[in-house]
Amino acid sequence: MTAPTSSSFEKVITAVLFVPFELGAKFVDDFPTRLTRAKQQIDIARRLGKNDVDHRVAAATATVHDPTGGSVDADGHAAIIGEARIEDRPEPTPQPSVSLVDELALVDYDHLPASHIISKLDGLTIGEVDAIGRYEVANRARRTVLGKIDQLRAESA
Numbered sequence: 001m002t003a004p005t006s007s008s009f010e011k012v013i014t015a016v017l018f019v020p021f022e023l024g025a026k027f028v029d030d031f032p033t034r035l036t037r038a039k040q041q042i043d044i045a046r047r048l049g050k051n052d053v054d055h056r057v058a059a060a061t062a063t064v065h066d067p068t069g070g071s072v073d074a075d076g077h078a079a080i081i082g083e084a085r086i087e088d089r090p091e092p093t094p095q096p097s098v099s100l101v102d103e104l105a106l107v108d109y110d111h112l113p114a115s116h117i118i119s120k121l122d123g124l125t126i127g128e129v130d131a132i133g134r135y136e137v138a139n140r141a142r143r144t145v146l147g148k149i150d151q152l153r154a155e156s157a
Helices: 008-060 098-103 114-121 126-138 143-156
Strands: none
Touching (some): 114 126, 114 143, 126 143
């Protein structure tokens, strides 16, 4: 005698009834492990976020060197060093007079980026280049502009 074979209907019924129970049992068994892993991932995300915020706050409030001799924070306020505040810094240099700016060979010099100024210096006379050099030293002192001016002065000598 042969063993009775199960019909397709019985296989479907078995799958429909027992598979959900097996999956539920597996979920219940794996739940503590998955919960622990989720908590660890949330903790890592919180730490990364806090580190990023702390870094941004530190960068925004960092003390930077002030060319006038003191130290200022990112907002330009006097920095606290030890217990004393730096408040007796020299007064900032006054803005150049309009007539000096108007005398420069390049129109709107104060609004031009260094790359535009450098490209236009070749077409100027040495006197105009010297005037721009004096103005640049007295105001922004950009190394790229001053380097190009020194190069042009050396070529003309």
